[in-house]
Amino acid sequence: MDMRTFTSPLAGIDPTNWLLAAAVAVGSYVILHGAVVLFRRHLARLSEQGRADRPAAELLKATLARTSKLALMVTALLLGLTVLDLGAPWDERVRHLWFIALGAQLALYLDRALSVGAQRYFRSRASAPDAPATVANTLMVWVLKTVLWVVFLLAVLSNVGIDVSTLVASLGIGGIAVALAVQNVLGDLFASLSIAVDKPFEVGDAISVAGFSGNVEHVGLKTTRIRSDSGEQIVIANAELLKNTLRNFKRMSTRRVQFSLRANPSTTRAQAAQVPGVLRAIIERQEGVRYDRVHLKSVTQEALEFDVVFHVLDPSYGRYMDIQQTILLAAMEAFEELGVSTVGASRHVLIERMPRPDNGKPAAPAKPAAALHNIVSTRKQPS
Structure with missing residues (x-):
C-alpha cells in the first residue's frame, strides 16, 4: 500500500511558517480577549458616571458578557492559519470555519440581547420593579430565540453546501399542519401575550367579565384564574376572556353613583320643590364626595321620582356603600321632616x-x- 495516500496536505509547510502561525494565533487571542475586557470596563464606567445612555450601555455590557472564549480561540486559530499557504480543500474548509465561528458568536450576542431587552421592556411596564418575569416575557423570548437559532442552523447548513430549500419547505408544511392541529392552544398563547403587552388587567386587579366578577390570581399561557366574589376559583381561557367586554374596577379613579328616590304622588308642589335642595345639602356634607345633580325626573300617578347623581372620590366598593347608606338614611329623615311620604299610591x-x-x-x-x-x-x- 502506498503510504503517500495518508500524507496530509499540511505536511509540506515549512516549520517557520508553523511557528509564525502559532505566534499570530496566540497574539490574536490575547488582543481579542483584552479588547473585549477593556471595552466592558469602559462601558461600566460610562454607566456609573452617567456620561452615556444607561440602557444602551447596560445592554452592550450584558451582550459582551456573552462572549465565548471558545469562539475567541477558534477565531485566533483561524487568523493564524491565514499566514499558511493552504491547498484548495483546506482553504475552503477554513472559510466554512470562519462562517461558523463568527455566526455562532453573533448568534450568542443576539441571544443575550433578546433576553436583556425583553426583560427591560416588561420590567418598565410592570407594576413593581422587582416583579417576577411574566409568562408573556418567557414566551416571547423563547419564540425569538428559537427563530434565531433555527435561522443560524439553516445558514450553516447552506454554507457547507447542503440544499436547505427542501428542509425549509418541509418545515413550512409541518408548521402549518401543527398550527391547524393546535389552533385553540395557539390562540390562547397569543392571547396571553396580548394580555401581557396590552395589559387590560394585571394580577390582583378586580375585574368583571362574562357575567362574573372577582380578583385576578394568575395569568397563564392558556388560562386565567380568577377568585370570584363568592369564593370559588374561576378558570377561563385567555382567548375567550379577550372576546368579552371586561371591566377593571381597580383602575377606577372615581365612582359615579346614580339612584332614584320616589315620593307619594300626594306630595304638594311646595314640598317637592324643597327636596332637591335638601338632598344636595346632604350629599355635600359627605367627605370625599362630589355633588353632581338632583332633579325631579318624572311625575306620574304612581310616584314622584327624584334622580340623584354624585361621585365618590374613593373608588373602593366598601367606601361607596358606606356613603350611599349614609345619604339614604339622611334622605329618609329629611323626607319625614318635610312631611313627604315615600309610600306608593x-x-x-x-x-x-x-x-x-x-x-x-x-x-x-x-x-x-x-x-x-x-x-x-x-x-x-x-x-
Whole structure:
C-alpha cells in the first residue's frame, strides 16, 4: 500500500511558517480577549458616571458578557492559519470555519440581547420593579430565540453546501399542519401575550367579565384564574376572556353613583320643590364626595321620582356603600321632616260576592245594597 495516500496536505509547510502561525494565533487571542475586557470596563464606567445612555450601555455590557472564549480561540486559530499557504480543500474548509465561528458568536450576542431587552421592556411596564418575569416575557423570548437559532442552523447548513430549500419547505408544511392541529392552544398563547403587552388587567386587579366578577390570581399561557366574589376559583381561557367586554374596577379613579328616590304622588308642589335642595345639602356634607345633580325626573300617578347623581372620590366598593347608606338614611329623615311620604299610591279593589242559592238554581243578581262589599287595599312599594 502506498503510504503517500495518508500524507496530509499540511505536511509540506515549512516549520517557520508553523511557528509564525502559532505566534499570530496566540497574539490574536490575547488582543481579542483584552479588547473585549477593556471595552466592558469602559462601558461600566460610562454607566456609573452617567456620561452615556444607561440602557444602551447596560445592554452592550450584558451582550459582551456573552462572549465565548471558545469562539475567541477558534477565531485566533483561524487568523493564524491565514499566514499558511493552504491547498484548495483546506482553504475552503477554513472559510466554512470562519462562517461558523463568527455566526455562532453573533448568534450568542443576539441571544443575550433578546433576553436583556425583553426583560427591560416588561420590567418598565410592570407594576413593581422587582416583579417576577411574566409568562408573556418567557414566551416571547423563547419564540425569538428559537427563530434565531433555527435561522443560524439553516445558514450553516447552506454554507457547507447542503440544499436547505427542501428542509425549509418541509418545515413550512409541518408548521402549518401543527398550527391547524393546535389552533385553540395557539390562540390562547397569543392571547396571553396580548394580555401581557396590552395589559387590560394585571394580577390582583378586580375585574368583571362574562357575567362574573372577582380578583385576578394568575395569568397563564392558556388560562386565567380568577377568585370570584363568592369564593370559588374561576378558570377561563385567555382567548375567550379577550372576546368579552371586561371591566377593571381597580383602575377606577372615581365612582359615579346614580339612584332614584320616589315620593307619594300626594306630595304638594311646595314640598317637592324643597327636596332637591335638601338632598344636595346632604350629599355635600359627605367627605370625599362630589355633588353632581338632583332633579325631579318624572311625575306620574304612581310616584314622584327624584334622580340623584354624585361621585365618590374613593373608588373602593366598601367606601361607596358606606356613603350611599349614609345619604339614604339622611334622605329618609329629611323626607319625614318635610312631611313627604315615600309610600306608593294606594289602590282600592271592590270584590262583590254573590250569595249561594239553597235549591241549586242560579240565584238572581243581588241588589247592590244587599251585596257584601270587601275593600282590599294594595300598596305598590317603590323599587
